[in-house]
Amino acid sequence: xxxxxxxxxxxxxxxxxxxxxxxxxxxxxxxxxxxxxxxxxxxxxxxxxxxxxxxxxxxxxxxxxxxxxxxxxxxxxxxxxxxxxxxxxxxxxxxxxxxxxxxxxxxxxxxxxxxxxxxxxxxxxxxxxxxxxxxxxxxxxxxxxxxxxxxxxxxxxxxxxxxxxxxxxxxxxxxxxxxxxxxxxxxxxxxxxxxxxxxxxxxxxxxxxxxxxxxxx
Numbered sequence: 582x583x584x585x586x587x588x589x590x591x592x593x594x595x596x597x598x599x600x601x602x603x604x605x606x607x608x609x610x611x612x613x614x615x616x617x618x619x620x621x622x623x624x625x626x627x628x629x630x631x632x633x634x635x636x637x638x639x640x641x642x643x644x645x646x647x648x649x650x651x652x653x654x655x656x657x658x659x660x661x662x663x664x665x666x667x668x669x670x671x672x673x674x675x676x677x678x679x680x681x682x683x684x685x686x687x688x689x690x691x692x693x694x695x696x697x698x699x700x701x702x703x704x705x706x707x708x709x710x711x712x713x714x715x716x717x718x719x720x721x722x723x724x725x726x727x728x729x730x731x732x733x734x735x736x737x738x739x740x741x742x743x744x745x746x747x748x749x750x751x752x753x754x755x756x757x758x759x760x761x762x763x764x765x766x767x768x769x770x771x772x773x774x775x776x777x778x779x780x781x782x783x784x785x786x787x788x789x790x791x792x793x794x795x796x797x798x
């Protein structure tokens with residue numbers, strides 16, 4: 582397969598985009614890192630497999646600094662930012678731009694730790710269902726070949742200083758199930774131990790690749 586002689590535009594269109602979503606502290610980033618390490622470890626064309634980190638987390642840190650939230654309450658267990666609709670629009674746009682750039686320059690599989698769709702649900706969580714800035718900013722994304730929904734069962738909530746959604750975990754998880762189903766997106770629930778989650782995810786991604794690129798399997 583002459584993948585690397587294709588134009589960036591062609592590669593971006595063909596890349597199988599796998600998106601990991603779920604409530605806070607459900608192991609999404611860990612799973613994304615382990616998946617990209619697995620595929621890069623295969624070598625060959627897969628050595629260029631990329632993943633797109635969650636820009637919302639990076640933006641949260643910037644927002645907290647801008648609002649001097651940590652200076653105001655240095656001993657607080659969790660520091661919460663004050664969110665506005667334009668914040669979520671910016672996050673959705675940047676997340677999508679980073680995803681598209683990675684899809685144009687990596688292997689046939691791209692691992693995404695969240696996406697613009699997930700940003701829409703976080704906007705709903707903080708600003709209510711009437712706020713649609715993220716959706717308005719990124720109304721359409723490139724086709725997703727599969728969403729991996731990280732189950733919260735068996736994963737204790739870990740506070741890292743900026744997570745404030747422990748009480749919202751179950752509700753957020755329900756929103757993901759409802760929205761993914763309503764939109765007709767392909768998705769599976771990833772559950773079990775860390776080892777089981779990785780194995781199930783690899784099997785699911787391999788299935789996507791074998792159906793789209795049978796010559797690679």
